[in-house]
Amino acid sequence: MTIGKLALILVLPFAIVSGCSRPKAPELVSDPAPELDAIEPRSPDILVITVDTLRADRLGCYGFDAARTPNIDRLAREGVRVQHAVAPAPITMPSHTSIFTGLDPPAHGVRDNGTYPVPQEIETLAERLRGAGYQTQAFVSAEVLDSRYGLDQGFDGYDDELWNEAGPTDFKRQERPANKTMDRVLQWLSQRPVPADPLFLWVHLFDPHQPYEPPASAAQGTPTLYDGEIAFVDRQIGRLIKALEDEGALDETIVVFTSDHGESLGEHGEETHAVFIYESTIRIPLIVRYPPKLPAGKVHMQSVRIVDLMPTILGLADQAQTKVQGSDLSKALVSAKPPPALPQYSESLYPELAFGMAALQGLRLDDWTYIRAPRAELYDRATDPGETRNLLDLARDAPGAAVAKRKADDLDQLLSELIERGRRLDIVAQPKPLDEDTVKMLRALGYMEETEAPDALRGMDPKDGVPIYRKVSEAFRLARDGNCPAAVELLSPLLRMLPNLVQARNRIAKCQLQMGNPKAAKQQYLKSLAYDPNQEGVLLQLGRMQMAEKDLEGARQRFLRALDVIPNSADAMVLLGHLDFSAGQPKEAEAWYRKAIEADPARPIPYLFLGDLYFRQAKFADAKSAYEQARKIAPTDFVATLQTGICTLALGELDAAEPLLLEASRIDPTQWQPFYYLACARAAQGEPDAALSQLDKAVELGFSDAERLRRERCFRPLQGDPRFQKLARGLAAQ
Ligand SMILES: [Zn+2]
Numbered sequence: 001m002t003i004g005k006l007a008l009i010l011v012l013p014f015a016i017v018s019g020c021s022r023p024k025a026p027e028l029v030s031d032p033a034p035e036l037d038a039i040e041p042r043s044p045d046i047l048v049i050t051v052d053t054l055r056a057d058r059l060g061c062y063g064f065d066a067a068r069t070p071n072i073d074r075l076a077r078e079g080v081r082v083q084h085a086v087a088p089a090p091i092t093m094p095s096h097t098s099i100f101t102g103l104d105p106p107a108h109g110v111r112d113n114g115t116y117p118v119p120q121e122i123e124t125l126a127e128r129l130r131g132a133g134y135q136t137q138a139f140v141s142a143e144v145l146d147s148r149y150g151l152d153q154g155f156d157g158y159d160d161e162l163w164n165e166a167g168p169t170d171f172k173r174q175e176r177p178a179n180k181t182m183d184r185v186l187q188w189l190s191q192r193p194v195p196a197d198p199l200f201l202w203v204h205l206f207d208p209h210q211p212y213e214p215p216a217s218a219a220q221g222t223p224t225l226y227d228g229e230i231a232f233v234d235r236q237i238g239r240l241i242k243a244l245e246d247e248g249a250l251d252e253t254i255v256v257f258t259s260d261h262g263e264s265l266g267e268h269g270e271e272t273h274a275v276f277i278y279e280s281t282i283r284i285p286l287i288v289r290y291p292p293k294l295p296a297g298k299v300h301m302q303s304v305r306i307v308d309l310m311p312t313i314l315g316l317a318d319q320a321q322t323k324v325q326g327s328d329l330s331k332a333l334v335s336a337k338p339p340p341a342l343p344q345y346s347e348s349l350y351p352e353l354a355f356g357m358a359a360l361q362g363l364r365l366d367d368w369t370y371i372r373a374p375r376a377e378l379y380d381r382a383t384d385p386g387e388t389r390n391l392l393d394l395a396r397d398a399p400g401a402a403v404a405k406r407k408a409d410d411l412d413q414l415l416s417e418l419i420e421r422g423r424r425l426d427i428v429a430q431p432k433p434l435d436e437d438t439v440k441m442l443r444a445l446g447y448m449e450e451t452e453a454p455d456a457l458r459g460m461d462p463k464d465g466v467p468i469y470r471k472v473s474e475a476f477r478l479a480r481d482g483n484c485p486a487a488v489e490l491l492s493p494l495l496r497m498l499p500n501l502v503q504a505r506n507r508i509a510k511c512q513l514q515m516g517n518p519k520a521a522k523q524q525y526l527k528s529l530a531y532d533p534n535q536e537g538v539l540l541q542l543g544r545m546q547m548a549e550k551d552l553e554g555a556r557q558r559f560l561r562a563l564d565v566i567p568n569s570a571d572a573m574v575l576l577g578h579l580d581f582s583a584g585q586p587k588e589a590e591a592w593y594r595k596a597i598e599a600d601p602a603r604p605i606p607y608l609f610l611g612d613l614y615f616r617q618a619k620f621a622d623a624k625s626a627y628e629q630a631r632k633i634a635p636t637d638f639v640a641t642l643q644t645g646i647c648t649l650a651l652g653e654l655d656a657a658e659p660l661l662l663e664a665s666r667i668d669p670t671q672w673q674p675f676y677y678l679a680c681a682r683a684a685q686g687e688p689d690a691a692l693s694q695l696d697k698a699v700e701l702g703f704s705d706a707e708r709l710r711r712e713r714c715f716r717p718l719q720g721d722p723r724f725q726k727l728a729r730g731l732a733a734q
Pocket residue numbers: 052053091092093260261
């Protein structure tokens with residue numbers, strides 16, 4: 001562990017000079033000061049911790065007495081705590097993109113999860129710092145921040161390996177618990193070389209996001225399970241802080257602690273987050289700790305925007321600034337009289353993108369919250385911190401109504417200017433329109449007309465959609481609990497009324513698949529695509545279904561289109577490779593698999609496919625090395641372990657094959673293959689008794705191919721054995 005190690009080394013000579021072992025004068029002349037001056041001061045390490053879905057007001061340091069957050073509270077005690085920090089969107093990707101680009105969503109163009117990758121043209125904080133000589137490393141804990149969405153730009157390492165945490169067959173998980181992420185962070189830190197370049201480290205923890213399932217020990221004594229998740233995350237943060245402290249590195253590190261958005265917890269009729277832009281989801285915690293420049297225990301009362309983080313970090317680290325929308329607050333955070341806060345932009349396009357309602361855009365300034373909506377809203381948080389009394393609802397002649405109207409007009413004007421300035425930066429990621437072939441196909445099926453029909457919700461105020469969100473989340477809960485029929489029953493009438501609820505449509509489709517009704521599923525996926533053509537997951541799913549129907553060209557078009565939407569989609573590349581391989585074009589397939597590995601080296605699947613490709617060509621050494629790579633990422637994967645064992649066997653390394661095959665049988669004891677190949681190894685080693693006993697186990701677990709048994713070369717030594725003959729005859733008779 002080395003954060004700050006080099007800083008320590010540089011300080012040391014001074015200690016010797018001023019201490020009792022002071023060198024004699026001549027040596028002083030020949031050695032010291034000029035050289036020390038010539039050494040550039042080392043840039044400070046930077047640690048950014050983002051805890052997903054974390055409300056500021058559920059932390060002890062923000063006044064929540066029931067909190068169990070001693071480690072985060074400690075950071076606040078030893079650093080500057082921002083009383084009112086504002087997220088630009090209540091959605092993970094847009095908000096994190098603002099943290100690391102200093103731009104609001106209208107400027108960086110990432111407006112939702114999954115469909116808008118971060119444009120390459122934008123310079124991220126990681127790119128900026130890497131350019132300044134930093135080593136850059138990220139650990140994220142949720143699929144929505146996967147590298148294919150582009151936040152990995154500028155990171156030397158981007159750990160988004162969520163799959164090897166789950167069971168052997170489940171490659172895709174949505175989240176990695178904070179303790180697992182922190183294990184990997186600490187492991188990685190302990191392996192850094194000494195001395196090392198200055199470090200920029202981003203750690204993202206996801207646990208407070210629903211579902212709320214904290215370990216029992218963390219939930220103990222907390223008022224809700226949500227608070228239990230926060231307590232759990234706090235413990236993990238404590239491990240990292242302690243590790244840095246033990247290394248003497250903590251005080252040399254700029255530590256930034258924040259979140260991407262809050263959680264509504266039922267306020268305003270919203271259970272979680274994404275639709276509304278009230279304080280419950282837009283206000284986030286923000287703490288900056290850096291003893292060399294920032295005082296301990298200070299509370300910064302001026303509002304701070306998430307876009308201010310990038311320039312402020314650069315300012316604290318004495319790095320040159322870049323052109324962004326945020327401001328460098330490194331001086332303001334220290335100042336006794338900081339300048340007044342700037343207007344704070346927030347938005348949610350989710351009501352529009354997911355429900356076809358109106359989007360929300362808003363502005364906070366001083367104690368005012370203004371929200372642009374079909375029925376606009378204005379709140380005075382000085383007297384109404386919960387934003388429950390819309391001053392624009394006052395009767396026209398009520399006291400204060402005219403003042404409120406003028407205030408709202410001013411803020412609306414300011415909001416327009418802000419959005420326009422963001423647009424002028426002109427680096428916006430535009431969603432791609434439907435390609436002509438798809439439009440033709442959807443039109444032929446009658447789906448396009450449906451999307452063009454006037455729609456029940458168009459322009460509806462998201463405030464009026466609360467009963468709809470409730471129903472949708474209830475249906476999703478049912479589906480998650482495995483009750484697909486009930487989920488479909490609840491969602492179907494809703495879809496007839498609101499045909500462009502694409503997420504609900506996708507959920508129904510998935511349920512239809514689970515209920516064994518692929519035709520109905522396909523129809524739903526196609527309609528979903530007609531409403532939102534930029535869904536990588538839906539495109540891949542449809543392509544897979546077409547592959548199963550032997551419509552290979554149709555499948556290829558889907559996969560290419562997915563790649564068009566998410567150019568870094570390793571899944572799309574693997575599937576394209578698989579198509580080429582099935583079509584007898586191994587060279588093309590290999591190229592796709594290699595491209596997928598390059599796009600996302602932390603994914604085991606491309607290695608598995610590459611291994612299969614070599615294996616089928618009997619290139620066992622190449623196959624083995626590909627499977628070994630997959631195993632490195634997913635050590636408990638059955639297929640990767642088994643195949644590594646089989647390749648080892650095929651290469652004649654019988655002793656090395658055995659432990660691998662045994663390991664595979666431990667990972668999944670219900671499979672016959674490990675025992676079959678163990679039998680092979682034994683037979684080849686001239687141990688007929690052991691071979692036959694392993695074969696019996698394979699048969700017990702379902703192996704039944706007598707022909708294969710007779711053909712298999714490794715069993716030739718057994719051919720004369722009557723027990724072997726009997727076994728083969730028995731299988732043949734079945
Ligand atoms: Zn989030």
